[in-house]
Amino acid sequence: MKNCPTIFRLTFLLAAVVSTLATRVGAQTSAPPLVNGGFPLVSPSAPQILFESNRTGKTELWIISADGTGERQLTTRDGYARAQWAPDGKSIFYSVMIGDTSRLYEIWPDSSRERLIGAFPGRAPQLSPARDHVVYDVGPWTASHLVLADGQGRGVRQITDDSVTVWLGVWSPNARQLAYTVSTKAGISVWVMNADGSRPHQVTHLTPEEGRAQMPAWSPDSHHLAFQANAVLPKGKSTLWLVDLRTTGAMEIAPHNPTYLDETPSWFSDGRRLAFQSNRSGRMEIWTMNSDGTELTQVTGRR
Numbered sequence: 001m002k003n004c005p006t007i008f009r010l011t012f013l014l015a016a017v018v019s020t021l022a023t024r025v026g027a028q029t030s031a032p033p034l035v036n037g038g039f040p041l042v043s044p045s046a047p048q049i050l051f052e053s054n055r056t057g058k059t060e061l062w063i064i065s066a067d068g069t070g071e072r073q074l075t076t077r078d079g080y081a082r083a084q085w086a087p088d089g090k091s092i093f094y095s096v097m098i099g100d101t102s103r104l105y106e107i108w109p110d111s112s113r114e115r116l117i118g119a120f121p122g123r124a125p126q127l128s129p130a131r132d133h134v135v136y137d138v139g140p141w142t143a144s145h146l147v148l149a150d151g152q153g154r155g156v157r158q159i160t161d162d163s164v165t166v167w168l169g170v171w172s173p174n175a176r177q178l179a180y181t182v183s184t185k186a187g188i189s190v191w192v193m194n195a196d197g198s199r200p201h202q203v204t205h206l207t208p209e210e211g212r213a214q215m216p217a218w219s220p221d222s223h224h225l226a227f228q229a230n231a232v233l234p235k236g237k238s239t240l241w242l243v244d245l246r247t248t249g250a251m252e253i254a255p256h257n258p259t260y261l262d263e264t265p266s267w268f269s270d271g272r273r274l275a276f277q278s279n280r281s282g283r284m285e286i287w288t289m290n291s292d293g294t295e296l297t298q299v300t301g302r303r
Contacts, residue, residue: 203245226242
């Protein structure tokens, strides 16, 4: 994550998480590294991958088939922050930051039809699968917490306490839980809570040598999380992991020694493959592989 679209941080502890989140909240340095393909999100209904790219000079949403064909740009807005597929795979939700407010849109990639859903006073809003609730980040980067509201932004309440710094709540496909990244004095890890904010608990327990766990992605059956672990040393290395939420046993996928980045995993609907971003080819691109690390394939930037 440290070599993907970045923003400066004042504390070393936050650098790994915040640099990966930079494009999603629209806060970048004056000259971010080129990301030809990053932050993949696989459609739940077809082998299509939504992804981000700043190849045009600003970060926008693109879409491509998993076989590398049919690549096209979807959005042309400034300040793009974060996206998610609708559960049926027919539309995409994405947010744009204006000041401290996120405007949430829905776009249909097959027709480019688009509508504004609403505005939320925070970062990176994520709708629940039934669209009846939304979770988003509130507060400065060094003291961010999660807020839950109904689909219209009413009934707002904070669901993580101020003793930890939290980023990016992600709904489980069955809508029963939220996964998110937590930063404490002890380090960075992935946590899970019930959808109502109850029973928050840590689900990754990596050693400092294994890395900082962050950016969780739910498997289609809601039983596993894929996540990335950014190494403290050597800098510039990140690997992908899986954790079984029923046992909390974690496994590294495609471990490597060179200092390149495998990050931001997203599951295919079959639960057997993952899409992710990697600079293993020298530039940040979208790749896919089986969940056991086999059949590694580059999707974007092959020409």
